[in-house]
Amino acid sequence: MGQSMVDVIKETQGYLNAAGFNCGSADGVWGSNSQGALDLLKSSTLDVSKPYGVNKLFWGVKFGDAETAKLAQVVQRLGLDPLMIQDFMACMAWETGEQFSPCTSSPVSTATGLIQFMNGTAIGLGTTTAALAKMTVVEQLEYVYLYFKPYAKRLKNLGDVYSTIIWPAAIGKPDTFVLWKQGDPAFAPNSGLDVNKDGVVTRLECLHKINNKMAKGASSKYVKGL
Numbered sequence: 001m002g003q004s005m006v007d008v009i010k011e012t013q014g015y016l017n018a019a020g021f022n023c024g025s026a027d028g029v030w031g032s033n034s035q036g037a038l039d040l041l042k043s044s045t046l047d048v049s050k051p052y053g054v055n056k057l058f059w060g061v062k063f064g065d066a067e068t069a070k071l072a073q074v075v076q077r078l079g080l081d082p083l084m085i086q087d088f089m090a091c092m093a094w095e096t097g098e099q100f101s102p103c104t105s106s107p108v109s110t111a112t113g114l115i116q117f118m119n120g121t122a123i124g125l126g127t128t129t130a131a132l133a134k135m136t137v138v139e140q141l142e143y144v145y146l147y148f149k150p151y152a153k154r155l156k157n158l159g160d161v162y163s164t165i166i167w168p169a170a171i172g173k174p175d176t177f178v179l180w181k182q183g184d185p186a187f188a189p190n191s192g193l194d195v196n197k198d199g200v201v202t203r204l205e206c207l208h209k210i211n212n213k214m215a216k217g218a219s220s221k222y223v224k225g226l
Contacts, residue, residue: 053082060224
C-alpha cells in the first residue's frame with residue numbers, strides 16, 4: 001500500500017528540516033511554517049550572477065549540461081522567474097517517478113514523457129506520444145515549452161505550474177480552490193489526494209506530492225551546483 005498523504009507531508013517536512021529550513025515538528029500538518037520553509041528553500045537558490053539565475057538545480061544530477069541549458073531556455077522563453085526552473089524539475093520528478101525519462105509511460109492511460117503528455121495533447125502539439133517517447137530530453141523539452149506557452153503569462157508559482165499539467169482550470173486560483181469533489185468523474189482516480197477525507201480535492205492537496213519532490217530534490221544526493 002502506498003504512502004498516505006499525511007506521511008508524504010511528514011517526509012517533506014523532514015527533508016526541509018534536514019536541509020536547514022526549519023518548519024517545526026514533522027507532524028503531517030501543512031501550515032504556514034512548512035510553506036514558508038519550502039519557499040525559503042527555493043528562494044535560497046536565486047543567484048543573478050549565474051547564467052541561469054540560480055546557483056543550484058534541484059534534481060540536477062538527473063540532467064546533463066545540455067538538458068539543464070534547454071530547461072533554463074524554456075523558462076526564459078516563457079518569460080518566467082528564473083526560480084521557476086525548480087518548479088519544473090519538481091513537477092517532472094513526480095510525473096516521471098524521478099526518472100526524468102522522455103519515454104516514461106503511465107500504466108493506466110496514454111500519458112507519456114516528462115510531463116505525461118496525453119495522446120490528444122500530443123496530437124494538438126503536432127506530434128504523438130509514440131514520437132515523444134523516442135525523443136531525447138532536449139527534444140521533448142521543446143514540446144514542454146509548446147504545451148506551456150499558452151498559459152505562460154498566468155504562471156506565478158509552483159501551484160500554477162503543476163495545475164497547467166494536471167488541471168489548467170486551477171491556474172491562478174488560491175490553494176483552497178476545489179479541483180474535484182465526490183461524484184465528479186475525476187474524483188475517484190484522484191481520491192488519494194483528499195488528505196482530510198472531506199470528499200473534495202483542493203489545489204493544495206494536489207501539491208503535496210510536488211512539494212515533496214521539491215524538498216527531496218534539494219538534498220545533497222540529487223542537487224547539482226551551477
